[in-house]
Amino acid sequence: MKKIGLDVVKVSRIDKLKNNQKFIDKIFDSEEVKYLEKKRFNSETVAGFFACKEAVAKAVGTGIGKTSWKNIKIRHDENGAPYGILNNSESEIIYVNLSITHEKEYALAVALIEENINFNLKNPPIFISKRKEESHKGTYGKVSIIGGSFGMSGSIYLASTASLRMGSGLxxxxxxSSIAEILSIKFEEVIVESIASQKPYFDNNADEILKKIEKSDAIALGPGLGWDESRETLVKKVIQRVKKPVVLDADGLNCISDKPDVLKKGEDIVITPHPGEMSRLTKKTISEILKNPKEIATDFAKKYNVVVVLKKSNTVVVNPKGDYYINKTGNPGMATAGSGDVLTGIIVSLIGQGYGSFDASKLGVFIHGLAGDMAANKYGQESLIAKDIIEFMPEAIKKCKN
Structure with missing residues (x-):
């Protein structure tokens, strides 16, 4: 169901009011005032903003009163098109499509609210940097994602696709080799690097893998990898010898759970455990971890000099200094196979683009959860699958631009 509101304002009415500071302070927030200042408080522009706020309040069905002027914020996207943000409560935000036009002495605004675009949202922990005019695919990072095994090609497919969708150049x-052909058929933009193996998974291939990833800016290790003695050796070798930031996930974490001290030998590592994987790493019970997630994540981050992304309903991100971030986006529908692989792809992509590991992890979990919220609004939590999160990543990313 969609809701529409329309409002018409006579520009001459606003022309008389715009020089009244009390009027300005009552109607517009600081960001709106900055925009209007750039437009020299042009009466038509001010009237357009005023009409937008009235139109949004009408679309909601309350009118101005129950919905206050400053709960309705007018913003512009990267193309200069207006949109609205309606703060219904402390945590709920509704995005509103807006259109403004002027006809002689009138300003007219139309507000369209699509009820499925309605989700809990806080400001992102950091905003996405604007891209440079003069840039090429190398400007935005080369990322290698190591993993996969026969029957588990989907994990690395999701991680790689999410990384590309997040903005990686390559x-x-x-x-x-057992799954290289499968992925070559599935992928269009991702480059498949096949590692020869007589088994349906990696088998003592550390040297060849390290050669393949030499030119990469960031590495993800673990999605769909599988777990046995030979792969434990492989993971430990890569961690110790690679001189690039590493995001360690899934079976990559299981492969070091007996000797997490190997993490201290890495250069710049992010780990992304769920409570079960964190239990294996810390030898604490899952109930202990769920009871004290921030404290346990902080202790581990400091002890092993890593960024910890402890995945749960409110994911906790902690760096070795003890700085932390608790994410508020996401929903129970994201408890589905492949969701964590998508997150790994997002985080490693951001690191490859030049974000620090802590910032990349904070922003990554926020975008991941926000895309999941948008997907749940379309498909429902019960029907949500991992590739639905990727589908909504572009919309989530747009909301994280300043």
């Missing part, structure tokens, strides 16, 4: 899927 993404390489480094996989055992």
């Amino acid at each position: 993404v390489y899927s480094v996989v055992p």
Whole structure:
């Protein structure tokens, strides 16, 4: 169901009011005032903003009163098109499509609210940097994602696709030869690097893998990898010898759970455990971890000099200094196979683009959860699958631009 509101304002009415500071302070927030100042408080522009706020309040069905002027914020996207943000409560935000036009002495605004675009949202922990005019695919990072095994090609497919969708210039899927052909058929933009193996998974291929990833700016290790003694050796070798930031996930974490001290030998590592994986790493019970997630994540981050992304309903991100971020986006529908692989792809992409590991992790979990919220509004939590999160990543990313 969609809701529409329309309002018409006589520009001459606003022309008389715009020089009254009390009027300005009552109607517009600081961001709106900055925009209007750039427009020299042009009467038509001020009238357009005023009409937008009235139109949004009418679309909601309350009118101005129950909905206050400053709960309705007018913003502009990267193309200069207006949109509205309606703060219904402390945590709920509704995005509103807006159109403004002027006819002689009148300003007219139309507000369209699509009820499925309605989700809990806080400001992102950091905003996405604007891209440079003079840039090329190398400007936005080369990322290698190592993993996959026969029967588990989907994990690395999701991680690689999410990384590309997050903005990486080049993404390489480094996989055992048993699944290279499958992925070459599935992928269009991702480059598949096949590692020869007689087994349906990696088998003592550390040297070849390290050669393949030499030119990469960031590495993800673990999605769909599988877990046995030979792969434990492989993971530990890569961590110790690679001189690039590493995001360690899934079976990559399981492969070091017996000897997490290897993390201290890495250069710049992010780990993304769910409570079960964190339990294996810390030897604490899942109930202990769920009871004290921030404290346990902080202790681990400090002890092993890593960024910890402890995945749960409110994911906790902690750096080795003890700085932390608790994410508020996301929903229970994201408890589905492949969701964590998508997050890994997002975080490693941001690191490859030049964000620090802590910032990349904070922004990554926010975008991941926000895209999941948008997907749940379209498909429902019960029907949500991991690729739905990727589908809504572009919309989530747009909301994280300043």
